[in-house]
Amino acid sequence: MSSTTLEPRTERSGAAVRPPKKRRPPVLPWTLLLPSLVVLGVLVGYPIVRLVVMSFQKYERAQLMGQPAEWVGFDNYAQVLTDVDGFWTVLLRSFLFMVVCVALTMLIGTLVALLMMRLGKGFRLLVSIGLLLAWAMPALAGTVVWGWIFDSDYGVVNNLLTKITGENWLGHAWLINPLLFFTVATIIIVWGAVPFVAFTMYAGLTQIPGEVLEAAQLDGAGPVKRFRLIMVPYVRSIITVLVVLSIIWDLRVFTQIYALQDIGGIREQTNTIGVYIYQMGMAQGHYGLAGAISVIFVFIMLAISFYYVRQTVREEEL
Amino acid sequence: MKRNRLVATSVASTITLALALTACSTGGNDNGSGEGEAATGDIRVWLNGSDTPDAAREYLKTTFEEENPGSTLTIEEQSWTGLVDKLTTSLSGSDSPDVVEVGNTQSPAFTSAGFFREITEEEFQSLGGDDLLQGFVEAGDWDEKHYALPYYAGSRAVFYSPSAIGSDITVPATLDEYVELGKSLKTDSRSGVYWPGQDWYNALPFIWENGGFIAEQNDAGEWEGGFSSEGGLAGLAQVQDLMTNASLAPKDGQETDLQVPFCEGKVAFLSAPTWIQWSINAPEEPETPDGVPGCASTYGGDLTAFPLPGKEAGTTAQVFAGGSNIAVAQKSNNPELAFKAFEIMMSDEYQTILAENGLIPAKVSLASAVPQDNPIAQAGVAAAANTRLTPASPKWADVEAQNVLQSAFTKIANGDDVKTVAAELDAKIEEILNS
Numbered sequence: 217m218s219s220t221t222l223e224p225r226t227e228r229s230g231a232a233v234r235p236p237k238k239r240r241p242p243v244l245p246w247t248l249l250l251p252s253l254v255v256l257g258v259l260v261g262y263p264i265v266r267l268v269v270m271s272f273q274k275y276e277r278a279q280l281m282g283q284p285a286e287w288v289g290f291d292n293y294a295q296v297l298t299d300v301d302g303f304w305t306v307l308l309r310s311f312l313f314m315v316v317c318v319a320l321t322m323l324i325g326t327l328v329a330l331l332m333m334r335l336g337k338g339f340r341l342l343v344s345i346g347l348l349l350a351w352a353m354p355a356l357a358g359t360v361v362w363g364w365i366f367d368s369d370y371g372v373v374n375n376l377l378t379k380i381t382g383e384n385w386l387g388h389a390w391l392i393n394p395l396l397f398f399t400v401a402t403i404i405i406v407w408g409a410v411p412f413v414a415f416t417m418y419a420g421l422t423q424i425p426g427e428v429l430e431a432a433q434l435d436g437a438g439p440v441k442r443f444r445l446i447m448v449p450y451v452r453s454i455i456t457v458l459v460v461l462s463i464i465w466d467l468r469v470f471t472q473i474y475a476l477q478d479i480g481g482i483r484e485q486t487n488t489i490g491v492y493i494y495q496m497g498m499a500q501g502h503y504g505l506a507g508a509i510s511v512i513f514v515f516i517m518l519a520i521s522f523y524y525v526r527q528t529v530r531e532e533e534l
Numbered sequence: 535m536k537r538n539r540l541v542a543t544s545v546a547s548t549i550t551l552a553l554a555l556t557a558c559s560t561g562g563n564d565n566g567s568g569e570g571e572a573a574t575g576d577i578r579v580w581l582n583g584s585d586t587p588d589a590a591r592e593y594l595k596t597t598f599e600e601e602n603p604g605s606t607l608t609i610e611e612q613s614w615t616g617l618v619d620k621l622t623t624s625l626s627g628s629d630s631p632d633v634v635e636v637g638n639t640q641s642p643a644f645t646s647a648g649f650f651r652e653i654t655e656e657e658f659q660s661l662g663g664d665d666l667l668q669g670f671v672e673a674g675d676w677d678e679k680h681y682a683l684p685y686y687a688g689s690r691a692v693f694y695s696p697s698a699i700g701s702d703i704t705v706p707a708t709l710d711e712y713v714e715l716g717k718s719l720k721t722d723s724r725s726g727v728y729w730p731g732q733d734w735y736n737a738l739p740f741i742w743e744n745g746g747f748i749a750e751q752n753d754a755g756e757w758e759g760g761f762s763s764e765g766g767l768a769g770l771a772q773v774q775d776l777m778t779n780a781s782l783a784p785k786d787g788q789e790t791d792l793q794v795p796f797c798e799g800k801v802a803f804l805s806a807p808t809w810i811q812w813s814i815n816a817p818e819e820p821e822t823p824d825g826v827p828g829c830a831s832t833y834g835g836d837l838t839a840f841p842l843p844g845k846e847a848g849t850t851a852q853v854f855a856g857g858s859n860i861a862v863a864q865k866s867n868n869p870e871l872a873f874k875a876f877e878i879m880m881s882d883e884y885q886t887i888l889a890e891n892g893l894i895p896a897k898v899s900l901a902s903a904v905p906q907d908n909p910i911a912q913a914g915v916a917a918a919a920n921t922r923l924t925p926a927s928p929k930w931a932d933v934e935a936q937n938v939l940q941s942a943f944t945k946i947a948n949g950d951d952v953k954t955v956a957a958e959l960d961a962k963i964e965e966i967l968n969s
Contacts, residue, residue, distance in 0.1 A: 277626075280622070281648040281865075283648070387783075389785045389786050389787075392731075392785055392786045478615060478788075480786035480787065481944075482941045483940070483941050484941050494619075495936060498623065499619045
């Protein structure tokens with residue numbers, strides 16, 4: 217991507233300085249790019265090709281063991297796209313869940329970053345350590361611990377509620393209601409995602425020149441105005457990257473949901489797209505169908521990323 | 535500045551793409567043994583849960599390593615949850631385990647797709663032949679060939695501790711009495727019958743005793759679900775009655791770590807596989823670092839059991855014939871050694887150890903090795919006399935893998951309308967079995 221956007225510029229500047237010459241193939245850049253291209257080709261390219269091929273085949277467990285797969289054209293895609301109760305419901309659910317998670321992650325992350333700018337050295341270190349610990353926690357371990365916190369019989373939450381309200385909350389199942397299941401899931405995901413957003417935002421916000429903010433203050437801009445009109449435009453590209461990353465991470469979330477479904481809840485009412493693909497492929501052995509869902513999903517993600525990336529590039533060029 | 539941001543954006547999106555697309559890659563092949571010397575190697579045996587007693591594990595390892603000098607055997611314990619997924623990925627990869635245990639109802643998913651090495655008729659005869667548990671042999675056959683053999687059968691009994699609920703308790707004679715007694719034993723802090731919502735195995739006897747069924751094939755060969763049948767609905771109603779009026783267990787909980795509430799005295803009746811006795815009647819301070827604490831000095835000490843009663847007085851309920859099959863992996867790196875380990879596990883000595891620990895051995899002739907002197911073993915044997923299986927379809931494993939029954943019974947525990955749940959459940963099962 218960077219090569220295509222940068223190319224016209226070098227061409228232009230070359231034309232201005234030197235008289236036109238015969239173009240030689242740019243050997244050096246491609247040589248330098250080669251190692252990473254090979255790695256990307258093996259790690260990203262091959263799986264994608266395999267996935268796309270598989271999505272046009274009837275690929276079940278027997279095919280895993282070497283039986284030839286039968287080509288079925290667009291059958292898998294047709295089956296997925298007409299499955300309203302399955303695919304579309306799960307997709308809609310994933311989107312709603314993603315929107316809530318991204319909004320909360322960005323909001324809390326930014327607030328924590330702003331807090332860190334105001335804090336003294338000691339407290340800032342304390343907050344940083346706390347964030348780092350949450351960030352370092354593997355998703356699976358984190359989910360299991362949160363599962364214990366919300367455990368029906370022995371969980372902290374139920375015990376506290378019993379003590380505070382005086383009513384018997386023990387045995388209350390938090391995960392059985394899909395809405396509450398996703399509330400717990402949101403807590404787990406936002407808790408795990410805030411540190412990255414907070415650190416990145418903090419890094420960005422501290423780069424804003426102090427004199428600009430000071431000038432704005434002298435001109436009578438209040439804290440809200442300074443944030444909205446000075447700080448946000450300065451870190452806009454960072455925000456864009458963070459939002460795109462969060463959208464993609466939260467859309468394809470797997471570990472947290474999968475582990476939480478083991479702890480409790482009703483699977484068919486709590487599947488998100490990542491878990492759904494896994495169930496279709498790994499659990500039931502319909503690899504062709506799962507492949508088709510994955511390809512559709514990749515296109516959706518590409519569309520989202522493309523929109524935001526183009527948006528950024530356009531703003532840069534203004 | 536401009537350029538930096540551009541680069542940052544493109545780098546970020548590349549990383550994202552890489553993350554998004556390589557999340558499922560697997561790798562690693564730690565078996566680099568030379569092909570010339572196939573005589574020695576490391577054999578990996580996958581056993582599930584804590585069902586196989588430690589004595590048997592020890593025997594398998596030492597016997598194998600004595601008989602095959604230079605080779606080693608590693609037992610890797612897998613969890614029953616998500617087993618089908620895990621076996622599918624590992625058995626088809628280059629890092630396949632050599633000998634695997636698989637639930638009897640899960641076998642067809644693997645035998646039908648060629649995941650297991652074929653067991654020839656000759657080998658079959660030498661490993662037990664007609665002496666092997668017939669239903670489990672059938673579960674491991676495909677296309678009239680043997681692929682997986684019986685490992686052990688389990689059975690379920692209803693456990694209780696007289697010191698927890700009083701020694702004057704009369705064992706219920708019929709299923710209806712069991713339901714009534716269970717409800718009357720419930721207090722604010724104690725379950726009459728402890729029943730986590732995802733535990734569907736325990737629900738099957740209620741369906742069968744009331745005349746219902748899971749799914750049956752009609753004349754046209756189509757599968758039809760039976761939870762909405764008259765008997766099925768009557769059974770589900772009884773299940774819901776117990777789950778909501780006798781149990782304080784989590785409505786969406788799994789049937790794991792059942793000894794914890796039992797040892798706290800929070801449980802009157804516990805219907806569970808017979809090997810749960812070793813978890814309950816265990817010392818409070820585990821002897822091994824990874825041991826699980828039990829309560830041998832309190833409720834574990836006087837633990838006893840009875841078989842779940844049937845609809846008519848004097849009968850036992852038809853229960854689910856749970857158990858395992860074992861097989862040699864098709865992609866084992868050391869098929870010959872793997873088969874030797876397999877032979878040890880099918881041997882009379884090994885199977886006797888299983889029997890002595892209360893499991894029903896794979897060979898009918900060894901059944902007498904199950905201890906007859908204690909009530910729990912007797913209850914287990916009595917329950918095992920009247921067993922039924924899940925529908926004999928290779929797609930049944932998919933029903934289990936999708937957790938269809940867990941979800942349905944969670945809804946029933948939650949008090950949802952039985953008729954609606956049954957209709958949805960039947961539709962789902964029919965959809966999968968007929969696909």
